[in-house]
Amino acid sequence: MGLETTYPKLMAKITDPVYEIRDLVVVDENYDDIDSEELDVFEPDEYNFLVYVTPRVQEAVGEKNMQRLIQMLGAHEKFGNFFAPEIDMYGLQSDMDEEAIAHEIVSLIDRELVC
Template sequence: MEHESLLESFPRLRELMGVEELRHLLVIDPNIEEEADEADIFDPTEYNWMLFFPERVREGLGEELFALLPERLERVEIFQDLIEDGEGDLFGFWCEECDEERIARAALEVLDSLAAVVPQKESEA
């Protein structure tokens, strides 16, 4: 399954966040050492993946639920060595056997579990 089509398995997230593309919910990048003037955010020898949640996720979940995101991610085996950037929207972790699809599925499952407790708007009730 192509990781873009993963979002189809999470209709609650698509509706809550108003998105049709995975990149609007999360961005997954391998954390490779690059020659740059700026220091790497996360040391690539300790964290080989980066996971970013755009502002839309914070807005959709609300601050209180978004604050639970790091704790909920750490419950998932592939995110056990999680480190965050201090703002709670960018994470680094180490997972040798991971690919983007596996990471996306795990992250979407966590987001979906949080979205399940977002209060419905009165017009939807």
């Protein structure tokens, strides 16, 4: 099933081509980069996944709804230790895999935040 079928309201708001879920929400496993000298904001023990909401989704839902998304994800039962230092970048704890997390977030956006 295509993204247009699965997330019709969100996809109707996006004009750029979208080929895969990562074009909407990028979810990557968080790991301890021992070669990096940067201070890690997202400790892998506390936040095992990093989430980035792409600009095309941010534009489709608007800043007010991005703030609502942060609140909704923070209260979501499938995500623990949620942390959002930026409006579009989050750390979270979950037993789900990257793709399942991305689909859960995009489903929430399509269902709750797109008019």
